[in-house]
Amino acid sequence: MTVDRLQRPAIHVRGLEKSYKELRVLRGVDFEVARGSIFALLGSNGAGKTTVVRILSTLLRADAGTAGVNGFDVATQAADVRESISLTGQFAAVDEILSGRENLVLVARLRHLKDPGRIADDLLARFSLTDAGARRASTYSGGMRRRLDIAMSLIGNPPVVFLDEPTTGLDPQARIEVWQAVRELAAQGTTVLLTTQYLDEAEQLADRIAILHEGRIIVDGTLTELKRLLPPATVEYVEKQPTLEDVFLTLVGDNGKDHTPGTDA
Template sequence: MRYGRAMTSTYAVLSEGLEKHFGAVHALRGLDLAVARGTVCGVLGPNGAGKTTAIRLLTTLLRPDAGSARIAGYDLVREAAAVRTRIGVTGQYASVDGDLSGRQNLRLFARLHRVRGPAERAGELLDRFGLTESADRPVSTYSGGMRRRIDLAASLIRRPEVLFLDEPTTGLDPASRNLIWDAVRDLTADGTTVLLTTQYLEEADQLADDIALVDRGRVAHTGSPAELKGLIGAHVEVVVAHPDVMVRAAGVLDQLTGGQPSFDHDRNAVGAVTRDATLTLPRLVRELDAAGVPLLDASLRPPTLDDVFLRLTEDLGQKETAA
């Protein structure tokens, strides 16, 4: 595919029909992806969906068997060298040398990438990631969170246009994770495009402007976190005082939500799913009271990305089985 100038100026990452086979295993089966410049795209999917293979392809570590892509405006295959000068990569494992100090690592990366003023650039990044006090200690003495921060700093030595983060906060405590999140927000505020794979759905919800749900080597769904949650709808549940009013409660829920009510007879509970964003808990309680339904409890829970992930991947699995 030949991308027009308007497309490549709008999107930092553009791929169409990317395929990768490892023998009989089809890791990618036609990956289509478009990531707008200066945004965070969260790539989610179950284990084995093709996320890491996609990252390795888009960072030129693998060549696609079919399809095309442009990164920061450059062709992934024909202009791979130009792509590599414009990207940064932080993988699942640290790329820095544990025997060197944080400062020595960053200076080494700066010299390898021929960055002007390597000492100054190293100092800037150490300060940015709160590592100045530990800058001259061997990285082998760093905590897990500090190691991830120095690794991320190393990937930013060249001020990349596009940063690929492959599960950057795996195994980190909440405080260290928040530091990485703040760094990602600062990067996008400065205009960097971030492609993020993560196993933490809360992380994608916090950081991503858009999400690509990958399953079986393809992008199955895309949209903002809010748009994807809208596909699922909020969950409504009421617990009634007497089992003989459960059917009456189900009638109210059917009218309010348009969804098929479900029953939990052990708890005297009736539930339904609604995509009506105007439905509120006070309105729900008023309607049930007007219908003469005595309540013990009522809840209206917005969907989470966990709900989206589980529901959509389940639906995809059923479609695949049916096919």
């Protein structure tokens, strides 16, 4: 990787637009993701989060705008982008007939990597799955399957990982397991773009949070910056800081319409 590309953001999006016939899904999306950070793209169902991820991972072509991943343009350098990323969708894509270790070895072999057994063992240890490595994936809990899925996506050490609603359908304990795995990814220098509709997930994990609503980014900042958008509430003379849920509902509105702080609903 050249020095010039190293100095660029891991992900760069400007004016991204996408429509399906009369339905305008993205209406000019702009954001950047710093290298080695966790960026949460937060929004309700149908807000366009998955569409953004599909464009960034070269699975879908934008109608307008530009996007770059790891210094490569998603439209003109798609092969380079695909070599730089890994995508984990909303449901674990593991082979339940195979064991956890066999799933990892299979992916390593498909990528023509040397010593796939060592790679599998290293990832099993990294994601606390060593004791379950010889068991069929069908016997895994939801959290274990998701952790295995993420481990499989890391084979080849991609610098950028897209996690599209990775905790959908998981119980609270499984979600915590996945959260820890995501934190460890970023701690080792991997850039993570996380899409989620769970406010606490973004609050727990993200270095920066962008709220996508009706095809546009309506706010982008750190959790602290987003909380400053609302004044603290005073309850019995005790100052109460707004939660991310307060910020989200104020900006998006209970009925799904934009609402600017300080204006009448």
